[in-house]
Amino acid sequence: MLNPQDQPRERVLLLVDDETNILAALQRLFRPAGYRVLTANSGMAGLEQLANTPADVIISDQRMPGMLGVDFLRQAKVLYPDSIRIMLSGYTELQSVTAAVNEGAIFKFLTKPWDDELLRGQVAEAFRIKEIADDNARLNRELRVANEQLAVANRELERMVRDREEQIALDLASLRIARELLQYVPLPVLGVDDQGMVAFSNALAESVFQGRGELLGAMLAEVAPELAPDAKGVWPAAVEIKGVRYQLASHAMGNISASRGNVLVLIR
Structure with missing residues (x-):
């Protein structure tokens, strides 16, 4: 056609x-x-x-x-x-x-x-x-329309970037608050990502695993092998650390956020 x-x-x-x-x-x-x-x-x-x-x-x-x-x-x-x-x-x-x-x-x-x-x-x-x-006039009109559409798209993109930056800032603020709150929880708490790396540990968790090196950024299987899940991905129900028995509560992340991984809580 x-x-x-x-x-x-x-x-x-x-x-x-x-x-x-x-x-x-x-x-x-x-x-x-x-x-x-x-x-x-x-x-x-x-x-x-x-x-x-x-x-x-x-x-x-x-x-x-x-x-x-x-x-x-x-x-x-x-x-x-x-x-x-x-x-x-x-x-x-x-x-x-x-x-x-x-x-x-x-x-x-x-x-x-x-x-x-x-x-x-x-x-x-x-x-x-x-x-x-006539062709030049038509091309100029088309170029003007294309430039106007591009300007609208750029403004929309700028708005989306601005909204995203604001959301990131809010998420960072929320993360800082959550980290601070977890420091005051009277239980050892560890955050492990979906690759098995320790992404968070509060002060009590640091004291429990004291002497094993830096927890943050380390693989859980290396610094706290007793907490690591088995080959089927099942977390242990109870563990013993330095002669002390703990019940292990594992909570998968992602139900109400975009986070992935697990929160581990040791209950003495």
Whole structure:
């Protein structure tokens, strides 16, 4: 299925001249090119045509009753600035034409009688310029939309990062409070991660295992092998440490938090 942008564009050409035979000759000249050709016999009629069907390229005579070609093209530029405007005239009123060219109201000035091949080539070039300008305008719109969407995504990402940082700060504060509270529990308490490493020990646990080296960061099986679970992952119900019997309470972490591992409590 073709993308709508890949479909051939309709090229609309407006011819404005007060001489019927000139309009007919121009229509015959451009009909084989496949343009949609509109005609008007005066500047006012040309503006009415543009109001109904905006044209990509406009060719206008200079001397017409009611409104000169330069005045018509000036108004066309104001109302339809994206159009490509060409003057085709047998009168070379250089002052008014030069002023219109300098203002950008006229893209090209061609004289009558015209050379068919030259005129066809100039009009084809005008359509190419118009289509390139349209493509650039479309790409600019798409780029602007993409930049706006990217800005929205960046703001959302910044908000998420900010929320995450705030949550981390809250979690750290909660962790510090929990660690401090566990220091005052009148029982030896150890925290072991899911790899078997000691991640927490309160003061009473340190005293129970005193002389075995640093508990924090050590593997439980090395510093307190009597507490380690068996091959099936079952924790012992009771242990003896330095001649003292303890009941071992093991609680798996993760029920109400994202923590993993176990909390071990020794009850004498």
